[in-house]
Amino acid sequence: MAEVVLALKNVTKVYGKGEGEVTALHHVSLAFEQGEFAAVVGPSGSGKTTLLNIIGCLDSPTEGELAWKGVQMKSMNKTELAAYRRTHVSFVFQSYNLIPVLTVTENVELPLLIEGNHDRPQIRERARAIIAMVGLSDKAGRFPTELSGGQEQRVAIARALVKNPSIVLADEPTANLDSHTASEIIELMGEINRKTNTTFLFSTHDPRIMELAHRVITLRDGQIESDERRAP
Amino acid sequence: MKANNRMLFRIALRNVARHKRRTAITAIVLTVGIGVFIMFQSLLAGMDRVTIDTAIDYDSGSISLRSKDYEAHATSQPLEYGLQDSESIMAGLGVLLPAGSTWTPRTRFYVQVSNWTDETPALAFVVRPDTDEKVFKTAQKVEGGGWGVATEAVIGTDLARDLNVKLGDSIVITAALPNGSLNAIELTVGGIADLPLFSLSQQAIYMTAQDAEALIGAPAPVTEIDIRIPPASRLDALVAEADEAASRIEKGDSGIAAVSIGEAMRDYLAMRNMKSKFAYIVIVIVLLISSVGIFNTILMSMYSRIREIGVLAAYGLEPRQIKRLFSLEGMIIGIIGSVGGILLGAVFVWWLTSQGLSFGGMFGSLDLGNLPKDLFIRGEWNPATFAQGFLFGVLVSWLASLMPARKASGIEVTEALRFV
Numbered sequence: 001m002a003e004v005v006l007a008l009k010n011v012t013k014v015y016g017k018g019e020g021e022v023t024a025l026h027h028v029s030l031a032f033e034q035g036e037f038a039a040v041v042g043p044s045g046s047g048k049t050t051l052l053n054i055i056g057c058l059d060s061p062t063e064g065e066l067a068w069k070g071v072q073m074k075s076m077n078k079t080e081l082a083a084y085r086r087t088h089v090s091f092v093f094q095s096y097n098l099i100p101v102l103t104v105t106e107n108v109e110l111p112l113l114i115e116g117n118h119d120r121p122q123i124r125e126r127a128r129a130i131i132a133m134v135g136l137s138d139k140a141g142r143f144p145t146e147l148s149g150g151q152e153q154r155v156a157i158a159r160a161l162v163k164n165p166s167i168v169l170a171d172e173p174t175a176n177l178d179s180h181t182a183s184e185i186i187e188l189m190g191e192i193n194r195k196t197n198t199t200f201l202f203s204t205h206d207p208r209i210m211e212l213a214h215r216v217i218t219l220r221d222g223q224i225e226s227d228e229r230r231a232p
Numbered sequence: 233m234k235a236n237n238r239m240l241f242r243i244a245l246r247n248v249a250r251h252k253r254r255t256a257i258t259a260i261v262l263t264v265g266i267g268v269f270i271m272f273q274s275l276l277a278g279m280d281r282v283t284i285d286t287a288i289d290y291d292s293g294s295i296s297l298r299s300k301d302y303e304a305h306a307t308s309q310p311l312e313y314g315l316q317d318s319e320s321i322m323a324g325l326g327v328l329l330p331a332g333s334t335w336t337p338r339t340r341f342y343v344q345v346s347n348w349t350d351e352t353p354a355l356a357f358v359v360r361p362d363t364d365e366k367v368f369k370t371a372q373k374v375e376g377g378g379w380g381v382a383t384e385a386v387i388g389t390d391l392a393r394d395l396n397v398k399l400g401d402s403i404v405i406t407a408a409l410p411n412g413s414l415n416a417i418e419l420t421v422g423g424i425a426d427l428p429l430f431s432l433s434q435q436a437i438y439m440t441a442q443d444a445e446a447l448i449g450a451p452a453p454v455t456e457i458d459i460r461i462p463p464a465s466r467l468d469a470l471v472a473e474a475d476e477a478a479s480r481i482e483k484g485d486s487g488i489a490a491v492s493i494g495e496a497m498r499d500y501l502a503m504r505n506m507k508s509k510f511a512y513i514v515i516v517i518v519l520l521i522s523s524v525g526i527f528n529t530i531l532m533s534m535y536s537r538i539r540e541i542g543v544l545a546a547y548g549l550e551p552r553q554i555k556r557l558f559s560l561e562g563m564i565i566g567i568i569g570s571v572g573g574i575l576l577g578a579v580f581v582w583w584l585t586s587q588g589l590s591f592g593g594m595f596g597s598l599d600l601g602n603l604p605k606d607l608f609i610r611g612e613w614n615p616a617t618f619a620q621g622f623l624f625g626v627l628v629s630w631l632a633s634l635m636p637a638r639k640a641s642g643i644e645v646t647e648a649l650r651f652v
Contacts, residue, residue, distance in 0.1 A: 058546060058645045079550055086548025093649065097543045101246035111547050113236040 002033035003069075005166050005199060006055060011064035013050050013222075024050040026222040027064070032167070035197040037190055039204055039213035046219040048203035049171055055201065056089050056169045057081045069166070086115050090160035092170035092202070096152040098144040104131060104155050105140045111163045130158040134188060150181035154188065161192060170202035174209060186212050240553065244560035247533060248568070254532065258525040259569035262629070265518030266573025266621040271580035272511045274611035278584065279603070280504050281467050281612055286428050286604040288493055289369040293335070293458035294474045296491045297321065297481065302455055303489035311341045312410035314453025316487065322457060328480045330473065332462040336363035337454040339444060344406040345387075345437060347395040354391060355435040356405065358444040358452045367460045370425060370438065375399075378422015382442045386423035388433035397421050405437065407447050417447045428604035467612075471501075519624055522569065523632035530562050530636040541640055542648025551641035558640045562633020563626060570625030574618045584611025 013025040025047045032038065040048045053059040054066060057073060060081075066073040068088060076084065090111065098107045108127040117123055131140050134154040144152055153173060160168045170189070174182030186202075186209045193200050202213075210216055218225040248255050288294050298306070302313035315321060318337050325335055339358035344351050361380030365371045370386075371379050376399045378384035385403065387395075397403060399421055406416040419439065427433040444452035461477060464470040471494040478490035494501065534541070541554055549557075591607040 053646050056546065058649070082545070082548045082550050085546065091543075091546050093543070095539070097539055097649075099243065099540055099543070101243060101250055106242070110239070110544075113239040114544070114547050114549050116236065118236060 002035060004031050005034050005069055006030075006032040007065075007067045008055070008061075009065045009067075011054060011061045011066065013047075013054060013059070014062045024222050025054070025061070028222070028224055029064075030217065030224070030227070032199055032201065034166070034199055035193065036215055037193045037200045037213055038215035038217060039202055039210050040217045040219060041204060041210055042219035042225070047222040048219055050222075051219065052169045052171050052201065052203055055167070056091060057085050086111075087163075088166040090163065090165040090168045092153070092156045092160050092168060092173045094172040094175045096144070096149070096156045096176075098152055098155055098159070100144050103141050103143055104136060104147070104158075107144070107155055108158045108162050111159060115163060126162055127158075130162045131155075133161070133192065134158045148181075149177055150184065153177065153181075153185050157185070157189060157192070161196070161198065164196075165198065167199040167201060170200065172203055172205070174204065174206060179206075179208065182206060182209060183212075237556075240557045241560055244557055244564055247537070248561055248564045251529075251533065254529055255565055255568065258522070258529045258565050259572060261525050262519075262522040262566065262569025262625050263572030263576055265515060265522055266570055266625050267576030267580060268518065269511060269515040269624075270574065270577025270617050270621050271584065271611070272514060273508070273614060273617040274577075274581040274584050275589070275609060276504070276507050276511060277467065277612035277614055277617075278588075278609040279607075280501075282607070282609055283500060283603055284467060284470070284493060284497060287497060288460065290427055290429055290432060292456075292491070292493065292496050293367050294333075294461045294470070294493050295459040295478045295481070296496065297457040297459070298455065298489050298491065300487060300489045303491070308342065310410070311339075311407075311448065311453060311455070314339070314455050315457065318454035318457060321485065321488065324484070325457075325459065325481070328484060329459060329477050330461050333459055333477075334363070334366040335457055335459040336360060336367040337457050338364070339452040339455050341407065341455065343437065343447075345391070345395065346404045346406070347397050347401070348404065350395065351406075352391070352394060353435070354387075354405075354437050355432075356407070356437045356439060356444070358441055359438050360441065367458050370427065373425045373427055374423040375426065376421075376423035378420070379438070380440060381422050382440050383419055384422025385419040385443070386425050386438040387421060388436045389424055389426045390430070390433040391435060391437070392421065392424045394434070399424060405439075405447060409448055415447055415449060417443060419443060428606065430605060433605065466614075515621070515624060519628040522625075523628050526562055526565055526629050526632040527636060529565060530558055530633045531639075533561060534558060534636050534640045538643060538648045541643055542645050545643075545645040545648065555634075555637040555641035558637035559630060559633050562629045562637070565633075566626040566629020569629065570622045573621055573625055577618060577621060581611045581613055584609070585613065 008028055008030045011025055011028045012023065015022045015024055028051065040051060042048055054061055068084065099110065102110065105127050108131055109123050112123045112126065131137055134157055136151060136154055139147060139151060174185055177185060189200055190212055192198060204210060214230055216228045297315065299313050299315050302310065305313060322335060337360060341356055343354050343356045345354040374386050378386050392398065395403065401421045402418055403421060404416050404418050406414055408414055427436060441452055461474060464473060474492040475494050478492035481490040482488060544554060588608055588610040591609065
């Protein structure tokens with residue numbers, strides 16, 4: 001059995017107070033093993049983004065526990081959580097969110113530089129290898145504004161992978177792409193998952209993309225409706 | 233582990249370069265402010281230089297030695313308090329003064345001068361031409377040949393005009409002697425001196441020692457020994473050197489009052505400090521205006537990049553590093569504006585030093601006190617002013633960026649990522 005990298009136990013997230021109170025997640029318990037390729041699905045407002053934010057240590061649960069490789073996150077302050085994100089988590093966003101003033105290579109190098117890596121040749125070599133993996137070697141010197149949406153998302157995936165994270169969290173990574181490009185992106189993520197054994201967790205509405213996932217967690221009104229595993 | 237500062241600098245620099253118009257407008261305000269500050273300071277330094285130089289060249293030299301009694305009664309310029317044994321004092325000056333210094337004895341006393349019809353008070357100077365010309369430039373301003381000629385007097389332009397006399401006319405000079413009696417002599421106007429100081433142009437009469445002896449019935453006592461020390465490139469250095477030399481002279485002879493140019497111009501120099509403060513007030517106002525621009529620029533930059541801040545924070549950039557990123561942007565704009573400011577200031581100062589600025593037409597025949605007539609100012613280069621302008625600019629830019637930078641660092645990551 002593979003190592004459990006991440007465990008949520010009875011996680012509840014409540015936003016607002018009094019009459020404006022909204023429960024985004026309600027007693028959610030989940031565990032993820034190393035190398036999983038999982039999708040979180042559900043209608044808008046079901047709690048997908050909140051779940052990904054809590055797993056990514058961007059937000060903290062109102063109740064319940066989150067443990068990364070057995071380490072409890074509850075007692076950590078903002079700086080400690082930032083340090084944890086630097087090392088273990090990467091993100092792919094719906095709107096790509098590349099830094100517009102940096103080239104493709106510089107965007108990909110960014111997480112390593114934020115990590116505090118000062119070995120310039122090593123950083124450059126690692127970035128080039130990852131950019132080649134996502135098939136954008138010929139665009140390495142371009143700025144994000146010079147790329148198509150699909151290419152930007154490939155760069156975002158390269159940026160997410162460059163530091164060898166324990167998990168890549170992707171919030172609706174294909175929502176802004178046409179169906180063909182969306183399939184390509186998910187296939188690319190699946191291929192990288194197989195090659196590097198990196199855990200991927202992505203949220204989506206797209207049924208075609210769900211089919212590519214090895215595990216589909218369905219949320220409804222902040223609760224787990226189903227947690228279905230499929231053979232890879 | 234700390235994030236790579238070079239990376240933060242690169243992002244900051246490129247963001248500043250990306251919004252060229254916004255950066256340029258903000259930096260230009262800073263550039264103009266610092267440029268004007270440097271020009272203003274250069275002009276003030278030039279005004280100080282021409283004022284002090286004029287006083288040295290025509291009135292008192294760099295240091296003026298008098299007897300302490302004379303100094304105590306200086307307002308009446310009394311003849312009875314001359315320097316005792318002025319020759320031996322002058323013989324001992326060489327070792328106390330910087331190499332290249334020159335000195336001359338002078339006698340200064342009040343007289344009445346008449347054109348036979350009207351009479352007016354005047355200030356008589358007994359000059360020894362051979363040494364006087366090594367200290368003062370008065371002789372260079374004389375029109376006519378009467379400088380140092382017996383029975384002839386040189387008088388200031390304005391005095392000649394007031395008395396309505398010209399070269400070759402005769403005037404009567406009356407002096408009150410120490411014993412209380414009055415004595416008078418008749419002299420010919422042998423020269424008219426176009427002196428740059430109003431006080432001298434309106435009052436000065438220069439005569440020889442023989443004529444003075446005839447006027448007061450005894451050899452004229454030396455009431456002052458005026459010293460010129462070699463010029464210094466910086467006015468402050470010249471004043472300091474004169475102060476030090478005056479102090480050395482006073483230590484060597486307790487009966488002598490050595491009045492340095494700094495002391496003689498004490499009131500002017502105090503006013504100069506006030507002018508300098510005014511220049512600082514000007515730059516503070518300009519920088520405050522600039523700081524509003526920089527504050528606004530960084531705030532706009534922050535709001536246009538909220539999602540970017542979210543991404544950086546999601547990838548582990550700490551709040552203080554996000555703050556540093558935006559402070560760096562402010563500082564870069566400050567550096568651009570400040571470099572522009574010192575370049576603009578350099579152009580202004582170059583123009584002021586090479587072309588100069590004439591204020592003669594502006595003031596006409598108005599008595600400007602210590603300032604010379606036909607005021608013509610050449611600017612002065614002062615590296616310290618350039619450094620101050622640059623540092624002020626960068627410091628204010630950094631301070632102005634702190635609040636928006638702090639705001640950027642306080643944004644919640646999840647809110648930033650949701651921001652549209």
